[in-house]
Amino acid sequence: MRAYWLIALLWIRAALSYPVSFWTMMVGGVLITFLDFVSIWLMFTHIDSYGGFSLREIGLLYGVTSIAFRIADMLVGSVEKIGQKVRSGDLDAMMTKPVPVLVQLCADRFELRRLGQIGQGVAVFAWAAPIVDWNPQRLGVLVMAIVSGVVIYFCVFVTFSTIQFWTTDASEFANAFTYGGNTIMQYPMTIFPREVVRSLTYLLPLTFVNWYPCLFLLGETDPFGAPGWFRFASPLAALVLVGITALVWRQGLRRYRSTGS
């Protein structure tokens, strides 16, 4: 952990040495998520409800998945560069250092500017939050969902990046599940076919990041008839994923052969 922050601090200092670039990137990061939500808002100039949800209700779904995803992206997003590190030989250098390879990979090129994107998620959430009838129980579920969400997205980042130990230049494959996952969770699940929602529950359990917890916050039951306790099961989903991710990562690292050998 300490090693992670030491490496991260190094990259923060490096980024700040190009101030114009850093700040435009920060602003760009805020804008990117802002305009992203504006697109959804603009959709509402043509309709009153979307998949049975109001704009603020979608803001709630959007806020929770964005906060979790952007935090995970800032902390471990650079793990998608595995293929590059393998090709350049940097991974060999990492293996000789007394810090776990995964920690080094995740902290590499740590991007402080992503704080802007997290802030944007928080802003959308704050705008949507008044529609929830808050009580301690609901607040607890929210905190649980966000923490579990970060862990779930962390696992998605690592698991799908591990594939690059087999195909070093297929980094974009992971994007379909990381960025694609965050995108799909911004919409209410009611607009998707049942099979998609099932897959997002049992295969790639992203619905536990925001869908089930937000149903609880809104005091609604699942339109697809999922068990009620799913609304509190986010940590369980996260735990299962951590187990799978650890296995996959170990397999990948064992599979690793340095370039040229």
Next chain:
Amino acid sequence: MSGAQHSQVGLYAAVAARSFRRYSTYTAATLAGIFTNSVFGIILTFAYLALWEQNPTAGGYEVDQAVTFVWIGQALLMTIALWSGGSTDDLAERIRNGDIAVDLYRPVSVLGWYLAADLGRGLYHFATRGVAPTIVGAVLFGLVVPSPAGVVGFAISIVLAVVVSFSVRFLFAVSAFWILDATGPRVLLSVLATFFSGLTLPLNLFPEGLRQVALALPFASYIQTPADIWLGRHTGADMLAAIGLQILWAVVLLALCSLVLRAATRKVVVQGG
């Protein structure tokens, strides 16, 4: 055509061909990209289906046109290098590390060289990451097929889309001459391009005032214009006007690139002492 001119054209064709081949080396990357474009296409299709179910004529599009719009967007976003990744990225890096000095020494136009390289890349991305996801979309959801005139117009329009997108990216990349690291402006550019190209939402769904502004910006040339030609929203004189606006932007922006490059070159000389 004189001999010198002929060899110039031959040179740029060679640059484009090498660029095409360079990208075609990474088969796994291409396959992964096709997969990712298809996944995003599917997500957006369901998002649009839900919207058009509520409002079947939103923005003047029928539901099957809206779905086709999604897949045209996915097909073009790599072709036009919406989020960078084209020859302009190489340019920005070469400015940062100083290799640009070598480019400036060559008896070839820097602008022409990088444009040729980007067109070669664009052709490769269109043939692979453009065509393949479109087939996925057509099989899964069924897409609108254009008229013969629409096909011709679309083909011209996407070449212009690449030229306009290249010039905009070039301008942002050249900013590295002044601020050294062009990553920030590049992120900012990709944000604007994503929103104003029509990738996330067709520009015709924007509120009236914003719609007019967005349609006049160069970003409309990226996806909105080719898509509307494909979908038969621009036909006859209207299509010529749409392509005319793309040509206008291409000429203006390339001229601007040339000017900025000249100013930047003077700066390099100063830096070099």
